Amino acid sequence: MTRHAKVIACVTSALLALACWAPGAAANERVAEALESARIATRRGDVAGAEALLDGIRLADATPHQRAFLELYRGNVDFMLHQLGEARAHFVAARDVFTSLEAATPGSVTHALDVTAKNVELADAELVRAERLAGRVGTLRTWILGLMTAAVLGVGVLARRARL
Amino acid sequence: MPREVGISVSGLAGVAFATGAAVMVVELMAVRLMAPWFGQSQIVWTNVIGVVLLALAAGQWVGGRWAEGWAAKKDGASPGWASPAVLLTGAGAFAIALPSIVPAMAAAVLPDDLRLTEAFPFVSLGSLLVALVGIGVPLFALGAVTPWLVRLSRGVTTEPGRVTGRLLGAGTLGSLLGTFGATHILLTLMGAAGAIRAAGLVLVVIGVLLARTLGKRLRGAWVLVAAALATAALADAAPRTSGGRILEIVETPYQFAYVDEDEHGTRALRINEALDSFHSLYREGELLTGMYYDAFLAPTLASPPTPSGTQRVMIVGLGGGTMARQLLELDPDLQVAGIEIDAELVRLGRQYMALPDDVDVAAGVDGRFGLAASEGPFSAVLIDAYAQQIYLPHHLCTAEFFALVRSKLVDGGLAALNLGGLTRSDPVVRAVAGTFASEFDHVTMARIPNSRNLICLGWRGSDASRGRWGDVLAEHGLDQDVGWLTDATLFGDVPSLADVEILTDGYAPVEALAHASWKSGG
Numbered sequence: 001m002t003r004h005a006k007v008i009a010c011v012t013s014a015l016l017a018l019a020c021w022a023p024g025a026a027a028n029e030r031v032a033e034a035l036e037s038a039r040i041a042t043r044r045g046d047v048a049g050a051e052a053l054l055d056g057i058r059l060a061d062a063t064p065h066q067r068a069f070l071e072l073y074r075g076n077v078d079f080m081l082h083q084l085g086e087a088r089a090h091f092v093a094a095r096d097v098f099t100s101l102e103a104a105t106p107g108s109v110t111h112a113l114d115v116t117a118k119n120v121e122l123a124d125a126e127l128v129r130a131e132r133l134a135g136r137v138g139t140l141r142t143w144i145l146g147l148m149t150a151a152v153l154g155v156g157v158l159a160r161r162a163r164l
Numbered sequence: 165m166p167r168e169v170g171i172s173v174s175g176l177a178g179v180a181f182a183t184g185a186a187v188m189v190v191e192l193m194a195v196r197l198m199a200p201w202f203g204q205s206q207i208v209w210t211n212v213i214g215v216v217l218l219a220l221a222a223g224q225w226v227g228g229r230w231a232e233g234w235a236a237k238k239d240g241a242s243p244g245w246a247s248p249a250v251l252l253t254g255a256g257a258f259a260i261a262l263p264s265i266v267p268a269m270a271a272a273v274l275p276d277d278l279r280l281t282e283a284f285p286f287v288s289l290g291s292l293l294v295a296l297v298g299i300g301v302p303l304f305a306l307g308a309v310t311p312w313l314v315r316l317s318r319g320v321t322t323e324p325g326r327v328t329g330r331l332l333g334a335g336t337l338g339s340l341l342g343t344f345g346a347t348h349i350l351l352t353l354m355g356a357a358g359a360i361r362a363a364g365l366v367l368v369v370i371g372v373l374l375a376r377t378l379g380k381r382l383r384g385a386w387v388l389v390a391a392a393l394a395t396a397a398l399a400d401a402a403p404r405t406s407g408g409r410i411l412e413i414v415e416t417p418y419q420f421a422y423v424d425e426d427e428h429g430t431r432a433l434r435i436n437e438a439l440d441s442f443h444s445l446y447r448e449g450e451l452l453t454g455m456y457y458d459a460f461l462a463p464t465l466a467s468p469p470t471p472s473g474t475q476r477v478m479i480v481g482l483g484g485g486t487m488a489r490q491l492l493e494l495d496p497d498l499q500v501a502g503i504e505i506d507a508e509l510v511r512l513g514r515q516y517m518a519l520p521d522d523v524d525v526a527a528g529v530d531g532r533f534g535l536a537a538s539e540g541p542f543s544a545v546l547i548d549a550y551a552q553q554i555y556l557p558h559h560l561c562t563a564e565f566f567a568l569v570r571s572k573l574v575d576g577g578l579a580a581l582n583l584g585g586l587t588r589s590d591p592v593v594r595a596v597a598g599t600f601a602s603e604f605d606h607v608t609m610a611r612i613p614n615s616r617n618l619i620c621l622g623w624r625g626s627d628a629s630r631g632r633w634g635d636v637l638a639e640h641g642l643d644q645d646v647g648w649l650t651d652a653t654l655f656g657d658v659p660s661l662a663d664v665e666i667l668t669d670g671y672a673p674v675e676a677l678a679h680a681s682w683k684s685g686g
Contacts, residue, residue, distance in 0.1 A: 040653045045611030047587040140289040
């Protein structure tokens with residue numbers, strides 16, 4: 001290969017690499033912006049807005065790091081809406097990605113991993129609590145139903161006996 | 165027709181009168197007994213009134229059949245006082261025990277660690293269950309008394325229609341006396357538990373007096389039953405409290421209230437069921453609470469002065485006066501006034517929560533009435549009026565009320581509303597904030613960090629005072645704790661008016677909205 005040919009090949013490769021990287025970088029930036037907006041919307045209490053922003057993110061455009069935050073934020077939104085099962089699933093997914101990122105580059109996402117792990121524990125505890133409370137509500141309903149049935153039967157029996 | 169000894173129309177009317185009075189005392193005061201556990205919201209009242217009507221209807225039906233059945237068994241002979249005596253004694257004894265029965269049942273129904281946001285099904289179902297047992301049983305017995313009285317009247321009159329009318333009239337007059345007497349006399353003199361016990365005691369005494377037609381052994385048995393129940397009732401079950409050191413518990417004309425203090429010295433004023441919520445906070449030597457109250461300070465201090473040159477602030481729903489105290493500590497030149505419907509809360513605020521004497525309080529006055537009667541204009545009107553923990557009083561979240569608030573503001577004045585809720589899509593938040601927005605020229609809303617509250621801010625005319633928040637925060641050294649107020653990204657528009665149904669005086673279903681809020685996750 002001539003010197004000229006080498007230079008042309010290098011420039012062409014660089015241009016090709018740039019052409020391939022630029023749309024990806026732009027997409028990543030859009031994901032980053034959407035994630036930041038969703039985080040702010042969640043803090044603001046605008047759950048619907050946060051959900052719309054998160055729904056608008058294409059997974060294919062996101063880096064693993066961004067995917068982890070996407071899952072974390074989805075979990076936060078579901079948690080605020082008291083959709084605990086869904087929230088836990090998202091937190092677990094986020095924790096798994098953060099764990100692998102942390103393993104690959106120790107110290108890179110330590111704080112996010114800690115937060116996410118705590119969120120998983122919180123969601124677990126809330127799920128247990130929700131189940132316990134639902135059980136108590138069910139017991140209350142049963143008692144009321146039983147009491148009403150007993151009252152109706154009792155009044156019926158009393159009325160029947162009273163007529164004799 | 166031969167007149168049976170011991171039975172007269174006047175005597176029958178007297179018993180009907182006492183029965184009617186007891187029914188209303190039990191009904192009205194039972195709700196008060198339930199308040200420390202379930203509150204006394206529309207839902208609780210509905211459950212109680214529903215159970216009262218159901219029990220009375222069932223008692224009247226069974227009582228009528230019973231009275232006629234007795235006569236049929238005795239070959240048409242007139243029944244004596246025996247059965248009404250048993251019914252009155254039994255109902256009275258149960259009523260005497262009610263102040264012990266209700267707390268015991270309520271404590272069993274409610275989980276210890278229940279949060280306010282989880283309380284709805286427990287309040288609605290729990291109060292129904294307690295009402296069914298605690299109120300249903302004695303009112304069933306009292307309901308059965310009237311048919312017996314009508315049956316007994318047959319032995320002393322040839323004009324059953326006239327006498328029945330007299331008995332029913334006497335019963336209704338008794339209910340009237342029970343209603344007013346319970347609220348205005350008994351409650352003040354002896355509290356809800358004492359009022360119910362007094363009504364129960366009257367029933368037992370009447371029952372025992374009438375029981376003279378019973379054999380001695382039977383009469384003794386009923387007296388023993390009554391005495392046993394009364395003895396069991398002597399020790400009141402402890403009311404539900406937060407677990408902190410109780411400084412004072414008081415039964416006000418509106419609610420059950422108490423002040424407690426935790427191990428760090430933080431005092432909280434709590435109302436009714438309270439759960440994990442409070443109305444006012446105070447810790448000696450500390451200005452800020454770390455709670456939603458702090459978010460109201462800078463916007464209020466930045467509000468424009470009135471034409472007199474002073475800044476005047478009105479707080480609707482003063483409670484124990486947390487915000488009033490904070491504002492005056494930050495700026496002693498402020499003129500702070502407050503309206504609080506429950507005067508006892510103001511007394512507790514002054515006694516335990518350092519509510520300054522400088523705060524001009526309209527105590528015992530409804531928030532809307534008090535604001536309408538107040539002399540404006542104000543630099544800021546702060547609205548923190550919650551009823552029964554979770555409900556905004558419906559007349560304090562309508563377009564008409566917010567228009568009144570606006571009319572009391574100077575140009576550029578601020579209206580600030582505390583809204584309970586986690587998200588902007590919460591049904592209560594959407595409806596109330598949307599209604600609020602309909603009456604002001606500029607509005608914004610933020611979720612207060614680390615709380616389940618949102619702050620809704622509206623300005624009459626210009627919102628230029630918002631530009632001074634940063635300076636006010638810095639001037640008073642608040643930028644560390646409530647610096648988030650200057651983070652514009654945390655504020656956003658209130659729900660679009662096109663998306664919400666504006667609440668009006670004629671349409672403000674706050675209970676239904678709160679129910680929907682609970683179902684959507686609080």
